[in-house]
Amino acid sequence: MKNIDSIPKATIERLPLYYRCLDKLLTFENIEVISSKELGGRLGIPSTQVRKDLSYYGEFGRRGVGYDVHDLKKSIGKILGVNKTWPAVLIGAGNLGRALVNYEGFEKMGLKITNVLDVDLDKIGNRIGPITVESMKDLDKVVEEGNINLGIITVPASAAQEVADKLVRAGIKAIWNFAPTRIVVPDEIVVRNEDLAVGIVSLIYHLSWQDKLDA
Numbered sequence: 001m002k003n004i005d006s007i008p009k010a011t012i013e014r015l016p017l018y019y020r021c022l023d024k025l026l027t028f029e030n031i032e033v034i035s036s037k038e039l040g041g042r043l044g045i046p047s048t049q050v051r052k053d054l055s056y057y058g059e060f061g062r063r064g065v066g067y068d069v070h071d072l073k074k075s076i077g078k079i080l081g082v083n084k085t086w087p088a089v090l091i092g093a094g095n096l097g098r099a100l101v102n103y104e105g106f107e108k109m110g111l112k113i114t115n116v117l118d119v120d121l122d123k124i125g126n127r128i129g130p131i132t133v134e135s136m137k138d139l140d141k142v143v144e145e146g147n148i149n150l151g152i153i154t155v156p157a158s159a160a161q162e163v164a165d166k167l168v169r170a171g172i173k174a175i176w177n178f179a180p181t182r183i184v185v186p187d188e189i190v191v192r193n194e195d196l197a198v199g200i201v202s203l204i205y206h207l208s209w210q211d212k213l214d215a
């Protein structure tokens with residue numbers, strides 16, 4: 001495998017797409033061997049790109065035959081780290097927080113939200129599926145006892161930095177931030193900002209230009 005730092009970010013971001021596609025092939029279609037062309041075709045990715053992405057991590061598949069779907073899924077799962085389950089603490093038991101907790105698809109990707117914390121006394125003690133909402137005061141204990149490395153922020157933007165600081169102090173190493181604001185954390189903490197509004201505005205931008213061109 002190449003030095004992890006030399007692997008393009010775009011390649012790393014395509015790996016979960018390959019993984020999910022391979023999982024679907026096995027689960028719903030009983031397909032056990034697939035070529036890079038077919039795999040790429042299902043994802044709108046050229047076969048040359050599929051082969052290049054995988055080549056960063058070693059040699060997979062056989063020329064003229066294709067990839068063994070099961071083996072490739074296992075290998076990519078290992079590369080991504082989704083072959084094991086990563087517990088996560090979610091902060092903010094509001095609309096988005098509840099939706100994320102209730103989404104079953106994350107577990108297949110290695111993420112298990114084990115704890116949900118909030119400051120609102122009306123929410124603490126309530127259940128979201130199998131999880132009882134706990135107080136923010138218990139954050140350090142929850143992170144330590146659950147050996148949790150991943151924190152998810154679903155609080156209003158105004159509270160996101162404060163929550164990020166608390167997560168870092170508690171020992172969290174990676175943050176998935178859904179609040180529409182930048183959070184500042186030490187360099188060693190990995191942050192993924194998920195700004196859904198940016199995605200939809202770019203879609204609207206394209207629609208509005210289409211409209212102008214059609215007029």
Ligand SMILES: NC(=O)c1ccc[n+]([C@@H]2O[C@H](COP(=O)([O-])OP(=O)(O)OC[C@H]3O[C@@H](n4cnc5c(N)ncnc54)[C@H](O)[C@@H]3O)[C@@H](O)[C@H]2O)c1
Nearest residue numbers: 092093094095096097118119120154155156157159179196
């Ligand atoms: N709901 C969506 O579809 C959606 C979509 C995109 C982005 N977001 C973003 O996600 C975040 C949550 O949105 P929502 O709709 O779930 O809001 P919400 O008001 O329903 O929930 C926010 C929760 O955070 C809790 N909270 C506030 N301050 C806190 C603190 N300091 N510590 C711990 N908990 C705290 C509140 O008590 C509340 O339960 C917001 O930043 C929002 O902009 C939401």
